[in-house]
Amino acid sequence: MEKFRTxxxxxxxxxxxxxxxxxxxxxxLNGVMIREILSFFSQIEEVEDISVVIIRGxxxxxxxxxxxxxxxxxxxxxEAENLKESRELSDMFDAIFHCSKxxxxxxxxxxxxxxxxxxxxxxxxxxxxxxxxSLSETRIGMVAASITPYLLQKMKxxxxxxxxxxxxxxxxxxxxxxxxxxxxxxxxxxLDHYVNELISQILANGKxxxxxxxxxxxxxxxxxxxxEIEQIPGLLAKIRVSPEAQEGFTAxxxxxxxxx
Numbered sequence: 001m002e003k004f005r006t007x008x009x010x011x012x013x014x015x016x017x018x019x020x021x022x023x024x025x026x027x028x029l030n031g032v033m034i035r036e037i038l039s040f041f042s043q044i045e046e047v048e049d050i051s052v053v054i055i056r057g058x059x060x061x062x063x064x065x066x067x068x069x070x071x072x073x074x075x076x077x078x079e080a081e082n083l084k085e086s087r088e089l090s091d092m093f094d095a096i097f098h099c100s101k102x103x104x105x106x107x108x109x110x111x112x113x114x115x116x117x118x119x120x121x122x123x124x125x126x127x128x129x130x131x132x133x134s135l136s137e138t139r140i141g142m143v144a145a146s147i148t149p150y151l152l153q154k155m156k157x158x159x160x161x162x163x164x165x166x167x168x169x170x171x172x173x174x175x176x177x178x179x180x181x182x183x184x185x186x187x188x189x190x191l192d193h194y195v196n197e198l199i200s201q202i203l204a205n206g207k208x209x210x211x212x213x214x215x216x217x218x219x220x221x222x223x224x225x226x227x228e229i230e231q232i233p234g235l236l237a238k239i240r241v242s243p244e245a246q247e248g249f250t251a252x253x254x255x256x257x258x259x260x
Contacts, residue, residue, distance in 0.1 A: 006033035014051040023059025028067035041095040065113025072249035087233035090146045096121040117147030125181040131172045139167040140248030145236040154179045
């Protein structure tokens with residue numbers, strides 16, 4: 001596997017842990033990280049011996065969402081470049097969701113914006129009790145575009161609307177209640193022990209049966225929204241260069257309230 005700059009794959013038998021590795025910015029997603037995650041998932045599709053992918057974050061947070069410096073710089077791109085970057089973000093979540101391996105998100109710290117998309121696109125997700133979550137896009141004039149199809153696989157629309165419309169922070173217990181996560185554990189040690197036991201149980205099953213089961217569940221569950229997913233990159237490309245979003249990015253980076 002190639003050497004990456006923003007992620008660190010760690011292979012252990014049939015399990016590979018994908019570490020998000022931009023701890024200095026709470027593993028915020030930028031163009032490089034998105035393309036590297038895409039490349040990682042493309043490569044592991046060719047490795048038959050891998051059955052499980054665990055996504056984790058280095059440092060104090062799992063993922064703080066999109067890197068706002070990267071998003072703000074979209075204003076300098078031409079239309080084709082802007083759409084390409086937006087499509088890559090959608091493709092990344094799609095690659096996680098459709099990966100032939102079982103994908104498990106193991107979460108700690110802050111999970112904001114697009115970080116929730118990584119969780120929702122994964123098959124299973126677990127966290128530590130003190131983790132905090134927020135669908136914070138509207139607070140900076142953005143739309144939770146690329147992650148919405150995957151959030152709707154886990155959550156009721158009425159709950160998702162409240163979280164998106166308010167951009168409020170919510171707890172690990174609430175995330176479990178909403179269906180975003182399977183379970184919350186009281187400590188990092190308890191979380192690691194639970195996940196290790198879970199992986200052992202998964203690996204005890206037939207590999208082809210796991211792949212077929214995942215494919216069937218995904219195919220049936222996404223049929224009503226499959227066509228909408230194709231429209232999302234265009235929406236994101238339009239929104240992130242809008243005056244409102246650009247003001248939102250600037251205000252956040254300057255640590256002031258946006259002018260709206």
